Amino acid sequence: MIQIENLTQQFSNGKGISDVSFNVEKGEVFGFLGPNGSGKSTTIRHLMGYMKPQKGYATIKGLDTWEKQAEARSHVGYLPGEIAFLDGMTGHDFLNMIAGMQGVHNKQRRTELIDKLQFNPKTPIRKMSKGMKQKVGIVATFMHDPDIYILDEPTSGLDPLMQKLFISLVLEEKERGKTFLMSSHSFAEIERTCDRAAIIRDGKIAATRNIHELQTMQRKAFNVTLTEKKDVEAILESELKPEKIDDFTVSIKLQGNYDAFIDTLSGYHVKNISADDQSLEQIFMDYYNREEL
Ligand SMILES: Nc1ncnc2c1ncn2[C@@H]1O[C@H](COP(=O)(O)OP(=O)(O)OP(=O)(O)O)[C@@H](O)[C@H]1O
Missing domain, CATH: 3.30.70 (Alpha-Beta Plaits)
Structure with a gap:
C-alpha cells in the first residue's frame, strides 16, 4: 500500500533524510519512531506529495506521490503534526470545509467520531485547547473513511484517557482492513497498535522491527x-x-x-x-x- 525506496532530501543546512526505504502492507499498522528532528515529518511530507525527492521515490497504491499526488492523496487520511486552522471558525465550520474538499456529504461517520472523542464542535477553534484541536483534526482525518491513514504524532496533546480511546479507534479501523503509518514518540502507543516499526535517526533508518518478534525477545x-x-x-x-x-x-x-x-x-x-x-x-x-x- 505504501512503498518508500531510497528516499533522499538533503536541505542546504545539511539536515534531511537519506536513503529511507520501507513498505507498509495492506491491513498493517506501521510505526515510525524517532527523536525530534530525525526526519519523520520530512518523510511523511514526501508521502503526501508536498516535496519532490532528490533521489528515490514514494508510492501509495502504486501511484508515485510526486507525479500523481492528487490521485495518491485521495486514498489517504492525513493528520499533520501541526494543523493549520483558519481564524474565526468553529470546529463544525472547519469540518464542513474539509468535508467539502473531500466530497463527503454523509455526516453519520463524522457524528459518530465526535461522540466517541467527546468534544463540542460548536466551540470556536481559537478557544479550543491543544487536545481539543487535535480531536477536530482526528475527526477530519477519519471522517471520509480512507483506505490508508498517515498520522504525524496523532496523540500529541491528548490526555491518557483520550490516547486510549484513540488507540481503540486505530484497532477498530485495522480490523476493517485499513492501513496505517503513524509517527510517534510514545512506545506504549506503538506497542499496543503496531505490527512493525521503523526507527529513524539523523535522517537514516536505524532499524525496522516486527513488534510481535520483539515481544518474544522480551x-x-x-x-x-x-x-x-x-x-x-x-x-x-x-x-x-x-x-x-x-x-x-x-x-x-x-x-x-x-x-x-x-x-x-x-x-x-x-x-x-x-x-x-x-x-x-x-x-x-x-x-x-x-x-x-
Ligand atoms: N524545509 C527545511 N529546510 C531546512 N531544514 C529542514 C526543513 N525541513 C526540515 N528540516 C530539518 O530536517 C531535519 C528533520 O526534520 P523533521 O521535521 O523531518 O523531523 P521530525 O523527525 O519530524 O521531528 P519532530 O519530532 O520534531 O517533528 C530537522 O533537523 C529539521 O530542522
Whole structure:
C-alpha cells in the first residue's frame, strides 16, 4: 500500500533524510519512531506529495506521490503534526470545509467520531485547547473513511484517557482492513497498535522491527535475595551470569529458559525472588543506542 525506496532530501543546512526505504502492507499498522528532528515529518511530507525527492521515490497504491499526488492523496487520511486552522471558525465550520474538499456529504461517520472523542464542535477553534484541536483534526482525518491513514504524532496533546480511546479507534479501523503509518514518540502507543516499526535517526533508518518478534525477545529480570553471602559469591560464578545488586541480592536476566535457573537456585537458601518484565521500550532502545546501527 505504501512503498518508500531510497528516499533522499538533503536541505542546504545539511539536515534531511537519506536513503529511507520501507513498505507498509495492506491491513498493517506501521510505526515510525524517532527523536525530534530525525526526519519523520520530512518523510511523511514526501508521502503526501508536498516535496519532490532528490533521489528515490514514494508510492501509495502504486501511484508515485510526486507525479500523481492528487490521485495518491485521495486514498489517504492525513493528520499533520501541526494543523493549520483558519481564524474565526468553529470546529463544525472547519469540518464542513474539509468535508467539502473531500466530497463527503454523509455526516453519520463524522457524528459518530465526535461522540466517541467527546468534544463540542460548536466551540470556536481559537478557544479550543491543544487536545481539543487535535480531536477536530482526528475527526477530519477519519471522517471520509480512507483506505490508508498517515498520522504525524496523532496523540500529541491528548490526555491518557483520550490516547486510549484513540488507540481503540486505530484497532477498530485495522480490523476493517485499513492501513496505517503513524509517527510517534510514545512506545506504549506503538506497542499496543503496531505490527512493525521503523526507527529513524539523523535522517537514516536505524532499524525496522516486527513488534510481535520483539515481544518474544522480551526478557525477565529476576532479583534473587539469598540468606548467605557465600551463596551469593557461588551464584555469581554460575552460568546464569548474574549481576550483583548488593551483598545479598543478584539480578538474573532470562529469556524463556527457566530450567537452569531453577536447578541452580535449588542448591541455596533463597529468601526472596521478584521479577520485572523488560519493557519493549528498553529492547527498542537497545537497538536504538547500538553504535553499529
Ligand atoms: N524545509 C527545511 N529546510 C531546512 N531544514 C529542514 C526543513 N525541513 C526540515 N528540516 C530539518 O530536517 C531535519 C528533520 O526534520 P523533521 O521535521 O523531518 O523531523 P521530525 O523527525 O519530524 O521531528 P519532530 O519530532 O520534531 O517533528 C530537522 O533537523 C529539521 O530542522
